[in-house]
Amino acid sequence: MMRAGAGAMLRVVLLGVLLGALAPARAAPPGPxxxxxxxxxxxxxxxxxxxxxxxxxxxxxxxxxxxxxxxxxxxxxxxxxxxxxxxxxxxxxxxxxxxxxxxxxxxxxxxRQQHFVFVARHGSVDLRDLAGLARRPVVVLRGSPHKRTLQEMNFSTVAECASVRECMRMVGKGVADATYGGEDIHRYAANADGNREADFDFSAIVRSGDxxxxxxxxxxxxxxxxxxxxxxxxxxxxxxxxxxxxxxxxxx
CATH class of the missing domain: 3.40.190.10 (Periplasmic binding protein-like II)
Known part of the structure; x- marks a missing residue:
């Protein structure tokens, strides 16, 4: 016959095991x-x-x-x-x-807060005249919200590019009159492909977004x-x- 003290100890051990099984698992560290x-x-x-x-x-x-x-x-x-x-x-x-x-x-x-601007070849377009610019061919990055933004501003001819550098090349070659997008990114791209930032005109800030x-x-x-x-x-x-x-x- 099991002694009373041993039986009580066994009940404590079993209760601990049961509570341990019911306790919530420790949260795993976040994965990569x-x-x-x-x-x-x-x-x-x-x-x-x-x-x-x-x-x-x-x-x-x-x-x-x-x-x-x-x-x-x-x-x-x-x-x-x-x-x-x-x-x-x-x-x-x-x-x-x-x-x-x-x-x-x-x-x-x-x-970051990003500012959005138009970019054109230096001296080719008056970037202050948005109504006139809206009738010209403009390019934007594919997958960005910029095409919808410009269409809401009544821009009639908006095409898309696979990259900002491609958009800038199209502007540099005269295929498009302007491109629209983030100022930081476009100023960086203006110094690529043998160009200089001085080869392009940048508009005033049109919109900003986080x-x-x-x-x-x-x-x-x-x-x-x-x-x-x-x-x-x-x-x-x-x-x-x-x-x-x-x-x-x-x-x-």
Missing amino acids: VRLVAADLPPYAIAAGGDSPGSMVEVAQELARRLGAPATVEFYPWQRALALTGVLPRTAVLPLTRTPEREPHYRWLVRL VWLGGSLDFSEDEARKWRAAHEALRADGTLARIQRKYGLAGN
Whole structure:
């Protein structure tokens, strides 16, 4: 016969095992992040090597601090957007936040405010005359919200390019009279392909919009809060300003 003390001890052990089985499992650490981007210097630079672009460096540093290392892959912009909708734990940048895109991404971190401008060959077009420009052929990056924006502004002939550099080449060769998009990206592209920024005219700011790191919807809102907190820490300790200076960008 089992002694009373031994029986009580056995009941305690069994109760502990039962409670342990019922206790919630400890949350697993976040998995690695797949970061996708288009070649959009100075934000994301496909051939940058140790200088992959300001926003790529920021995103990778945030992921490192959160214990979720991020590799970066470059694709044409429209494909980068599509991959974020079908692959798990995938984030895309630089993504302008618009009402149409709102439900399709987990908005992880606001990275920068981007200003949108028109660019034309120097002296070829009066960029102050938007009504006149609306009747001319204009090109924009495929997959961006810019085509819809210009159509809402009554632009009649808006074509799309696979890359910003292609848009700038079309303007440089006279195939299009102007291109429209982010000022930082277009100023960088103006110095590519044997051109100089002085070869082009830039309009005044037409619109501005926040650029985000957008994640696939399997990121939780709790994770998004942690990304934003890490970004604030990056700003506070000076890392964000250092990365932006590396690429010639002023902070905002």
